[in-house]
Amino acid sequence: QVQLVESGGGLVQAGGSLRLSCAASGRTFSSYAMGWLRQAPGKEREFVAAIAWSGAITYYADSVKGRFTISRDNAKNTVYLQMTSLKPEDTAVYYCATSTGRIALSASGYANWGQGTQVTVSS
Numbered sequence: 001q002v003q004l005v006e007s008g009g010g011l012v013q014a015g016g017s018l019r020l021s022c023a024a025s026g027r028t029f030s031s032y033a034m035g036w037l038r039q040a041p042g043k044e045r046e047f048v049a050a051i052a053w054s055g056a057i058t059y060y061a062d063s064v065k066g067r068f069t070i071s072r073d074n075a076k077n078t079v080y081l082q083m084t085s086l087k088p089e090d091t092a093v094y095y096c097a098t099s100t101g102r103i104a105l106s107a108s109g110y111a112n113w114g115q116g117t118q119v120t121v122s123s
Contacts, residue, residue: 002026002112004096009117012086016121020081022096022114030074033099035110036081038092038119045107048094049081052103059103064090086121093118 008020020036035050049070050059058070067086072079079096094117097110104110 002029002032002098004098004112004114006094006096006114006117009094009119011120011122014087014121014123016086017082017084018086018119020083020094020096020117020119022079022081024077024079024098026077029077033101033103034070034072034079035097035099035104036068036070036079036094037097037107037110038090038094039116040089040092043092045095047105047107050099050103050105051079057103059105083119086119088121088123091119091121 003025005023012018031053033052036048037045038048039045047061051070051072055072067084069082096114098112100111
């Protein structure tokens, strides 16, 4: 089973940027599609971005398309989320997770969640 640890969250002003990292343990990391999801207070966990095991295919939620970029380095067992032009509505706890199969576009398609990292965007 893959264990995941997110980092890189913090407080940033609107319009700023952050890069989140998700370090995975286990030799099977490269065989999983990976995703980033987020959960704001009082809201359900929502899909943000996903990447295939090879890195060749990516998907984004409409709300982040053109602003966020997901990538992975299988040699380092790490997946990244580069976030630019941040908005106050991006404030949430961000989680990375392994897909249960192919790329998933909803939280139900993921397992092996990390503990999350807080992103706060001030206006």
